[in-house]
Amino acid sequence: xxxxxxxxxxxxxxxxxxxxxxxxxxxxxxxxxxxxxxxxxxxxxxxxxxxxxxxxxxxxxxxxxxxxxxxxxxxxxxxxxxxxxxxxxxxxxxxxxxxxxxxxxxxxxxxxxxxxxxxxxxxxxxxxxxxxxxxxxxxxxxxxxxxxxxxxxxxxxxxxxxxxxxxxxxxxxxxxxxxxxxxxxxxxxxxxxxxxxxxxxxxxxx
Amino acid sequence: xxxxxxxxxxxxxxxxxxxxxxxxxxxxxxxxxxxxxxxxxxxxxxxxxxxxxxxxxxxxxxxxxxxxxxxxxxxxxxxxxxxxxxxxxxxxxxxxxxxxxxxxxxxxxxxxxxxxxxxxxxxxxxxxxxxxxxxxxxxxxxxxxxxxxxxxxxxxxxxxxxxxxxxxxxxxxxxxxxxxxxxxxxxxxxxxxxxxxxxxxxxxxxxxxxxxxxxxxxxxxxxxxxxxxxxxxxxxxxxxxxxxxxxxxxxxxxxxxxxxxxxxxxxxxxxxxxxxxxxxxxxxxxxxxxxxxxxxxxxxxxxxxxxxxxxxxxxxxxxxxxxxxxxxxxxxxxxxxxxxxxxxxxxxxxxxxxxxxxxxxxxxxxxxxxxxxxxxxxxxxxxxxxxxxxxxxxxxxxxxxxxxxxxxxxxxxxxxxxxxxxxxxxxxxxxxxxxxxxxxxxxxxxxxxxxxxxxxxxxxxxxxxxxxxxxxxxxxxxxxxxxxxxxxxxxxxxxxxx
Numbered sequence: 001x002x003x004x005x006x007x008x009x010x011x012x013x014x015x016x017x018x019x020x021x022x023x024x025x026x027x028x029x030x031x032x033x034x035x036x037x038x039x040x041x042x043x044x045x046x047x048x049x050x051x052x053x054x055x056x057x058x059x060x061x062x063x064x065x066x067x068x069x070x071x072x073x074x075x076x077x078x079x080x081x082x083x084x085x086x087x088x089x090x091x092x093x094x095x096x097x098x099x100x101x102x103x104x105x106x107x108x109x110x111x112x113x114x115x116x117x118x119x120x121x122x123x124x125x126x127x128x129x130x131x132x133x134x135x136x137x138x139x140x141x142x143x144x145x146x147x148x149x150x151x152x153x154x155x156x157x158x159x160x161x162x163x164x165x166x167x168x169x170x171x172x173x174x175x176x177x178x179x180x181x182x183x184x185x186x187x188x189x190x191x192x193x194x195x196x197x198x199x200x201x202x203x204x205x206x
Numbered sequence: 207x208x209x210x211x212x213x214x215x216x217x218x219x220x221x222x223x224x225x226x227x228x229x230x231x232x233x234x235x236x237x238x239x240x241x242x243x244x245x246x247x248x249x250x251x252x253x254x255x256x257x258x259x260x261x262x263x264x265x266x267x268x269x270x271x272x273x274x275x276x277x278x279x280x281x282x283x284x285x286x287x288x289x290x291x292x293x294x295x296x297x298x299x300x301x302x303x304x305x306x307x308x309x310x311x312x313x314x315x316x317x318x319x320x321x322x323x324x325x326x327x328x329x330x331x332x333x334x335x336x337x338x339x340x341x342x343x344x345x346x347x348x349x350x351x352x353x354x355x356x357x358x359x360x361x362x363x364x365x366x367x368x369x370x371x372x373x374x375x376x377x378x379x380x381x382x383x384x385x386x387x388x389x390x391x392x393x394x395x396x397x398x399x400x401x402x403x404x405x406x407x408x409x410x411x412x413x414x415x416x417x418x419x420x421x422x423x424x425x426x427x428x429x430x431x432x433x434x435x436x437x438x439x440x441x442x443x444x445x446x447x448x449x450x451x452x453x454x455x456x457x458x459x460x461x462x463x464x465x466x467x468x469x470x471x472x473x474x475x476x477x478x479x480x481x482x483x484x485x486x487x488x489x490x491x492x493x494x495x496x497x498x499x500x501x502x503x504x505x506x507x508x509x510x511x512x513x514x515x516x517x518x519x520x521x522x523x524x525x526x527x528x529x530x531x532x533x534x535x536x537x538x539x540x541x542x543x544x545x546x547x548x549x550x551x552x553x554x555x556x557x558x559x560x561x562x563x564x565x566x567x568x569x570x571x572x573x574x575x576x577x578x579x580x581x582x583x584x585x586x587x588x589x590x591x592x593x594x595x596x597x598x599x600x601x602x603x604x605x606x607x608x609x610x611x612x613x614x615x616x617x618x619x620x621x622x623x624x625x626x627x628x629x630x631x632x633x634x635x636x637x638x639x640x641x642x643x644x645x646x647x648x649x650x651x652x653x654x655x656x657x658x659x660x661x662x663x664x665x666x667x668x669x670x671x672x673x674x675x676x677x678x679x680x681x682x683x684x685x686x687x688x689x690x691x692x693x694x695x696x697x698x699x700x701x702x703x704x
Binding site for chain 2: 015016017018020022023026027028030031032033034035045068069070073074075076077078079081096098099100103104107108156157158169170172173174176177179180183184187188189190191192193194195197198199200
């Protein structure tokens with residue numbers, strides 16, 4: 001995973017709450033077996049509207065998305081993160097994220113920065129007044145800055161550390177391979193196993 | 207038995223007990239705990255990139271014997287003996303088959319008697335058991351919490367992580383008790399309970415929490431009803447929902463293919479009895495719902511929190527104080543083409559979808575059949591009944607339910623996720639309105655431009671008969687001959703019928 005410390009770019013104000021992952025990427029685009037190539041699928045239904053914010057020329061090429069509360073609710077599809085990343089976003093700012101989305105973002109190097117709602121309003125005002133303004137998201141300082149405005153954001157320490165270091169989660173966990181093996185050696189034998197395949201013990205039950 | 211690592215002192219909740227029993231390594235200095243995963247369910251949509259990741263890193267699946275795969279999201283519900291027409295869907299299915307073979311994963315493919323929606327298959331096989339941890343690359347994994355398991359959805363990166371390590375690094379969840387006391391009136395079901403819970407706490411209300419559903423109304427539910435409730439925990443923002451295991455749970459599990467047997471069964475049940483939340487354990491938050499007051503419920507908007515009693519009217523956004531909620535309501539009504547103040551029972555539908563991991567188990571089909579039996583569907587309404595698994599389909603056919611559905615005018619399909627998310631050809635056309643027993647009423651969820659009202663199987667059945675959103679109570683008022691079983695065996699207590 002690529003290291004992130006600061007991201008500077010233009011930002012898009014998405015004045016909507018409850019942007020669920022079905023809106024970020026509809027299910028029909030989940031049939032691909034690759035992790036890339038989802039940029040056209042991002043907000044697919046909304047982008048059919050020429051007035052939709054991403055279609056406005058002044059917000060082309062933005063790398064920071066600033067959305068209303070409860071961004072990324074619903075489905076676990078990591079495709080939502082891949083689509084945002086493929087489109088060019090490096091950061092999503094919201095006052096509240098869906099839990100699974102936030103976790104997925106952290107694994108894929110998309111920074112999910114949680115900002116108090118009043119501050120989201122202030123950022124929206126700044127970037128709507130001047131769509132070309134450079135916005136900086138500083139992961140070291142945990143701040144979002146645009147012009148004279150600087151506001152703090154929240155991210156859990158562990159995700160922040162992993163993003164700063166660009167660390168692969170699986171590699172980290174495998175350092176504890178011995179602890180995992182130790183745990184397994186004490187696991188009760190009757191805990192369910194999928195293999196070997198078993199048939200029902202009693203007739204008449206499924 | 208060594209599953210219980212040194213218990214924390216003091217009374218604990220069900221969720222805390224399961225967590226403690228799966229602690230591989232306690233996190234230090236802000237690092238997460240490492241949690242062991244007992245059961246990993248896999249399907250075609252969220253796994254291909256995870257298998258690719260393993261291949262790239264040269265890693266095996268650590269525990270194929272704790273992993274099981276099925277095909278559900280993409281699969282057609284008609285002509286299942288023919289090659290899948292949609293090429294990208296077919297490729298995804300074929301990719302799962304190749305991956306399962308290469309990595310030694312048990313797979314139930316389309317046409318197999320154990321194929322079906324992943325959250326219907328796990329419990330049916332007896333793999334979902336009290337006190338275990340269950341994950342799947344699907345947010346409705348919360349379903350399995352009905353057994354007193356800690357079960358939650360994960361993204362594809364985490365799917366790869368579990369495949370490689372059989373663990374996940376996780377921060378402990380907070381706990382929230384959802385107390386549902388009293389008795390449901392006839393015609394009111396588990397689905398109405400959970401829709402009412404979500405309307406009460408909102409789509410973000412459960413964020414960061416494990417919900418534990420408690421109280422007499424929950425205890426009285428069958429396993430199928432409990433699964434319906436836990437299934438939609440994610441719709442309240444909670445990754446997991448749980449119900450403490452009890453006699454209903456044990457009766458459901460006994461004799462299932464992968465349930466413990468003989469001496470193991472005795473040991474397992476003894477352990478399961480230790481799991482319920484201790485007297486005096488403290489939840490981080492509590493919610494109270496009066497079951498006696500509940501009515502059949504329906505959503506009017508585009509998130510599952512936007513719901514009211516079916517006897518109510520479409521709300522006026524102007525009456526909503528919170529500015530985001532108000533803006534969301536305005537947008538939702540525009541998308542749903544509804545006017546404030548309209549009685550919901552005047553809303554006409556084009557389609558009824560009876561299925562999904564929320565409501566596609568045998569009891570759901572029986573409930574639907576009990577209402578539609580001997581009747582004809584409303585003209586112009588398309589009714590689709592999709593069983594949750596091939597087993598459920600066989601069971602329904604053995605009971606003659608397929609004939610009931612067909613005589614009613616419904617389409618009787620093969621098992622899968624189907625129109626819940628419209629990844630296969632089962633989709634709404636733009637502008638079509640559907641009463642759906644599924645879990646999400648998001649914009650375009652059931653097909654681009656489609657409009658979804660979430661309801662229970664009983665409301666779906668009554669709606670299919672009348673052509674407008676209706677409860678079973680309305681059928682009685684119509685003076686039409688009542689269903690043979692006016693109160694479907696749905697909210698009653700007791701052991702599972704098998």
